[in-house]
Amino acid sequence: MTTQSHLAHRFQTLIVGSGPAGIAAATCAAEAGHRVGIIDDNPNPGGQIWRSLRGQSTPDTSHGDGASEWYRRLTATSATRLQGWSVFDQPEAGIVRAERQGGTVHLHYDNLIIATGARERFLPFPGWTLPNVMGVGAIQAMVKGGLPVAGKRIVLAGSGPLLLAVAATLRAAEAIVVCICEQASLRQLAPFALGLAADPAKIMQGLRYKAATLDVPFHTSAWPVEADGDGILRSVTILHHGEKQQISCDYLACGFHLVPNTELAAMLGCRIEADNVAVDELQRTSISNIFCAGEPTGIGGLELSLIEGQIAGLAGAGQDKEARLLLDKKRRASHFADRLAAAFALRSELKELPQETTLVCRCEDVPYGSLKQHHSWRAAKLHTRCGMGPCQGRICGTATHFLLGWNADSVRPPLLPVRIASLASLEAPLNSATSNTQETP
Numbered sequence: 246m247t248t249q250s251h252l253a254h255r256f257q258t259l260i261v262g263s264g265p266a267g268i269a270a271a272t273c274a275a276e277a278g279h280r281v282g283i284i285d286d287n288p289n290p291g292g293q294i295w296r297s298l299r300g301q302s303t304p305d306t307s308h309g310d311g312a313s314e315w316y317r318r319l320t321a322t323s324a325t326r327l328q329g330w331s332v333f334d335q336p337e338a339g340i341v342r343a344e345r346q347g348g349t350v351h352l353h354y355d356n357l358i359i360a361t362g363a364r365e366r367f368l369p370f371p372g373w374t375l376p377n378v379m380g381v382g383a384i385q386a387m388v389k390g391g392l393p394v395a396g397k398r399i400v401l402a403g404s405g406p407l408l409l410a411v412a413a414t415l416r417a418a419e420a421i422v423v424c425i426c427e428q429a430s431l432r433q434l435a436p437f438a439l440g441l442a443a444d445p446a447k448i449m450q451g452l453r454y455k456a457a458t459l460d461v462p463f464h465t466s467a468w469p470v471e472a473d474g475d476g477i478l479r480s481v482t483i484l485h486h487g488e489k490q491q492i493s494c495d496y497l498a499c500g501f502h503l504v505p506n507t508e509l510a511a512m513l514g515c516r517i518e519a520d521n522v523a524v525d526e527l528q529r530t531s532i533s534n535i536f537c538a539g540e541p542t543g544i545g546g547l548e549l550s551l552i553e554g555q556i557a558g559l560a561g562a563g564q565d566k567e568a569r570l571l572l573d574k575k576r577r578a579s580h581f582a583d584r585l586a587a588a589f590a591l592r593s594e595l596k597e598l599p600q601e602t603t604l605v606c607r608c609e610d611v612p613y614g615s616l617k618q619h620h621s622w623r624a625a626k627l628h629t630r631c632g633m634g635p636c637q638g639r640i641c642g643t644a645t646h647f648l649l650g651w652n653a654d655s656v657r658p659p660l661l662p663v664r665i666a667s668l669a670s671l672e673a674p675l676n677s678a679t680s681n682t683q684e685t686p
């Protein structure tokens with residue numbers, strides 16, 4: 246028998262992730278008349294690019310890329326918004342479990358849309374675990390959250406368009422961006438830059454970032470080989486066109502493009518192909534009532550995430566005809582994803598970055614030398630505890646995939662570290678647990 250409490254937890258469409266893809270999916274499904282829930286582990290909606298600014302509970306609308314309009318549309322629907330909840334398990338088909346400090350909920354769904362986004366790829370090099378060496382997206386999030394960086398010397402290094410976007414954020418916060426080091430060569434980047442000419446929105450975005458960072462040196466074929474300091478970062482050594490150069494700095498923000506968050510989809514049994522969640526043209530995964538939209542299907546940028554979110558929301562709500570109207574747009578936006586992948590493909594020299602003593606798994610303190618003795622991720626895990634700490638291999642698993650070609654053979658619950666009480670399934674009432682953020686019809 247369905248209890249009253251379970252009724253409150255039951256959705257025709259449940260979306261995991263309230264970044265651009267999730268917001269678009271929830272809006273379209275709710276506008277099509279579905280009873281919708283959207284859940285996210287951040288305290289506020291917006292995902293990575295629209296992450297809210299300090300003290301605000303709404304997405305960052307300063308990019309002028311449609312955030313405010315999407316948020317207005319979402320809040321005009323009756324979708325239930327659950328912020329601050331992490332989905333960590335599926336106790337049985339059609340139900341996911343989520344945890345927030347102080348409670349666990351079981352959420353029942355007819356259709357699930359996975360919109361869990363992407364994360365940065367970190368590659369280990371000597372000194373990468375020093376305080377003040379951090380992710381490019383991490384420093385952006387911290388600055389949006391109020392970290393004062395005015396007058397601080399910051400080096401940005403790694404790969405991908407995020408380097409330029411974050412340089413612009415840091416300049417706006419009055420930091421001194423010493424230089425941007427992109428591992429890709431000029432030859433690799435040129436076709437990508439030329440291809441932007443066909444896309445006025447992307448040209449405008451690129452020009453905005455470039456205007457904000459005009460006086461910042463942008464080095465291609467450059468990457469960090471060592472970070473130095475006496476307990477805290479003091480300098481970074483960059484290899485630039487084969488020459489080493491030591492640069493003093495207060496922060497090194499480093500990230501080697503992005504990797505899709507496919508773990509939830511994999512845990513639910515959806516097929517993963519070439520590191521992405523496999524979907525059909527209407528974003529349906531290999532499990533018929535589970536859809537996936539945005540970065541887990543491949544790194545494609547904001548526009549593609551929004552289109553895929555709309556298609557998944559409409560298709561999940563049975564509006565296939567309306568969803569199909571977006572397919573041309575999706576095809577065009579997918580070309581950008583292909584160009585991104587080619588432009589920022591990692592060079593093989595980066596496999597030489599870690600030394601024997603360089604920590605690869607920083608949760609469990611496992612150095613590269615110990616890992617190399619094993620032949621698979623599973624063997625390394627069993628013998629060294631690599632990937633068994635709080636990040637559950639999200640950082641070191643991604644690094645060893647690149648460095649050693651290893652793949653995780655399975656993803657098992659809990660997806661994230663959770664409290665024993667959550668594992669014991671002590672369920673909190675949804676309405677009390679979400680009273681500060683839930684929008685009710």
Ligand SMILES: Cc1cc2nc3c(=O)[nH]c(=O)nc-3n(C[C@H](O)[C@H](O)[C@H](O)COP(=O)(O)OP(=O)(O)OC[C@H]3O[C@@H](n4cnc5c(N)ncnc54)[C@H](O)[C@@H]3O)c2cc1C
Pocket residue numbers: 261262263264265266267284285286287291292293294295330331332333360361362363364365381382383385407410411503506509538539540541545546547550660
């Ligand atoms: C660190 C970072 C910074 C970025 N900054 C920029 C930028 O400045 N400019 C730019 O153009 N692009 C940026 N991007 C790229 C941008 O995020 C994408 O282009 C696009 O917007 C992704 O949208 P999305 O909805 O697919 O994913 P996201 O925006 O990543 O949203 C996914 C959401 O799902 C949540 N989630 C994941 N797993 C769970 C779970 N198990 N339970 C609950 N919630 C979960 C995440 O916390 C997140 O809020 C950034 C990407 C990253 C990784």
